Amino acid sequence: MTTTPIARASQARSLGRMLVVRVLGTIGILLVLSIIVFSMLHLAPGDIVKNLLGNRASSPEAIAAIRAQYNLDQPLYMQYLIWLGNTLTGDFGQSIRLQDSVSNVIGSRLGITAALSGLAFLLAVIVAVPLGVQSAVRSGSWIDRFATGFGIVGLSAPTFAVGLLLLYTFAFYLPIFPVYGSGDGGLDTLWHLILPAITLALGLGAIILKLTRTAMLRELESDYVTFGRARGLPDRQVHLIALRNAAIPIVTGASLVLTFLVGGTVLAETTFALPGLGTLLQGSVLFKDIAVVQALTLLVAVTIAIIALLADLAYIFLDPRIRAKESAQ
């Protein structure tokens, strides 16, 4: 049956309701995660006060100050609520290692990591999706064999090894790119980020390539592709129709690898000595800088939850059948 304007309006309403449900669900998951993150303070081995003092002198005054700052005299649930309240207002406490507020510490490094992840993801998608499509369309050709080989290398080569190899080749022997650091902002920073982004993009791209190729091969087998060709549509258009259908599994896969990327930046940042969140996390864990670790864990969790939410919304956008099913419930 064709949808009438009334049916469309009620569909839009129920879509809105479903959106609200999804967002509320994400918030619920984040609340549960916040409890886990909060309990990191108490679960970390050793005495809480000693952990929080770090390498500061442990005078009775310092201990009293710490107990007051972290409300350690309060019951556990009050400690959590106060911590949650502070967190929600952007106050993550003090970094013991860097003697600065956690929000400042993270804020100053977020840009680099975000730029690096974004650039890596962009590179991976721009190269891997067209390559995957071509390798599916010309299955068995040299381009397919090249793509498959590229996929195997990308998947199996460890990030730090690729990073070192790129450094040797394109910064040492052929001094095109800088060896380390994040540059002086703007284009210079972008220039500094290219090698680490390629390093990260290789693994990512390999996965997206495989996903695209598999999804496209399946879609190209389908009847609507045959029917498209049978009624004289140009190849390019037929491939676009197939890609539009393959987009659903590709987006799922891409969102999964994007979450993997969030953790993967540690290795790339270490190899290229970039002052991003990855190196910060590494240093903070080694130093038991609990406030920073808590904040970073929460940040990663929020990022992953948002990506998952966006992927869910992308399905609804990409597949009218899911849209219909969702709004029927």
Place this chain on the structure above:
Amino acid sequence: MTETSMTNVPASGDGLGSGIDSTAQVAVTGLTIDGPAGVVVAPFDFSIAPGETLALIGESGSGKTLSAKAIAGLLPAGFTARGTIELASATIELPATDAVWRATRGRRISLLLQDPFTSLSPVHRCGTQIGMTIDAASATRLSREERTARITQSLAEVNLPADVARAYPHELSGGMRQRVAIAAALATDPELLIADEPTTALDASNQGEILDLLRGLQEKRGMAALLISHDLGMVRGRAEHVLVMRHGEIVERGVTSSVLNAPSHPYTRALIEADPSLTDRSAGVVRMASGVGMTAAVADADSAIGDLVTATDITKSFGDKTVLHGVSVTVGRGETVGIVGESGSGKTTIARCIAGLEHETSGVIEFDGVALAAGRASRTPKQMQIVFQDPYSSLNPMISVGRSLKLALRVAGRPASDLNGLLQLVELPTDFASKRPAELSGGQRQRVAIARALAVQPELLICDESVSALDVSVQKQILDLLAKLRVELGLSILFISHDLAVVRQLADRVYVLRYGEVVESGQCHDVLNAPTHPYTQALVAASIHEAPTH
């Protein structure tokens, strides 16, 4: 109508047996298809006059679909075609290059596929898909308004309202989707339309409509059509000439009515006999021959003993969509009950409620006088088993037939040594135990699915469109098997089908379902011979239309 040169004699294998009519719109000579293991379709010729239809009949695997794809230049990898296609505007020597096909497909030859549920892209609006064909065929870039006007016009030609353009395929019924596909295929005004089983996936009442629509469009445009079908009954009155293909060879050709009334080749005769819509009207001979007629009497006597399953006032809603409105169905002991309806009528939902695969919203299902709670947990395997439509997906492809059946036997607490007996029961050789589903034909797989259901010795067998995916001759074999099993095992069968002709062969009583309500029920014979509800009358009329008037 001009008489073409095709005569009612089997084609000679060399493909030179029939000349080409000079008035033909389409003439194909020496069409041969080579596969990886040699010739799969032997050389044959045909010609079609403007506005006329040639039917190519054969069962799956006969080479008819490959022939269709060869003419559209869409053969799968590993297959090549030889021969010549002469159209009014061009001559194509096979094998042709991609460039030749690009200029041919759509503009000169268009191919309509079997399944309207898969032949349209699910994520593009119907109007967009028709628009793509229009764009592909037009030399100049069309403006938005022009394209919209052309799309509306294309939809109007297939009797669809303009707002269908905004709909996605899943929002349309099967018949409407196939109309959209026809609009898309014909938007370029081709000289030849190849329709590959265009109605097989549709319900009975839609089938005739779609074929008549095609016929009308064809006459209007003077377009030649090649209609590929496994269904001889379907082509009566809808094709001037017919070719019968078997194992890649044309075994019979001629004017449709003379082939149907006086088939000269044994295979054609077998096809006609196997076709339920063609034979059953000849005084129920098939029923008697298959033993069903006899058991109907037995079942009548048995039904006095009592009802095995009674479903009373079943309602089922999905969200705010109600698909069953108080449906009541009874199956007596040893009785075979048919439920007939189109897709969306709720016939599968009622079967799934009885099987416990869906939770009914309200109503009572009793088995042997005991009320069953909704859901699978309240039922035992010995009470009922279900055989699904598609034997290709209902069997695990990774494990052998023997292992599948042994698993089922173990559920029933029967020894694995019963395996051979089980295979014999469904008339399969015992060495099939070591085969995997991929090695079996559709009919053989469905036998395995039936054997698996019978392994637990259920009292009720639910067959949900269990023969719909099969060729007619195989369909008949499976129906005969069910009839035999019913007598031997005293089974009760609930038989769900969209096909009146199939239900007629097996069922004692029948329920006709429409929009989730029983519109008519009663003894199969009475309902089908003297339907009282207008919908049943329309269904019966639609199925008779396919049958010859003896």
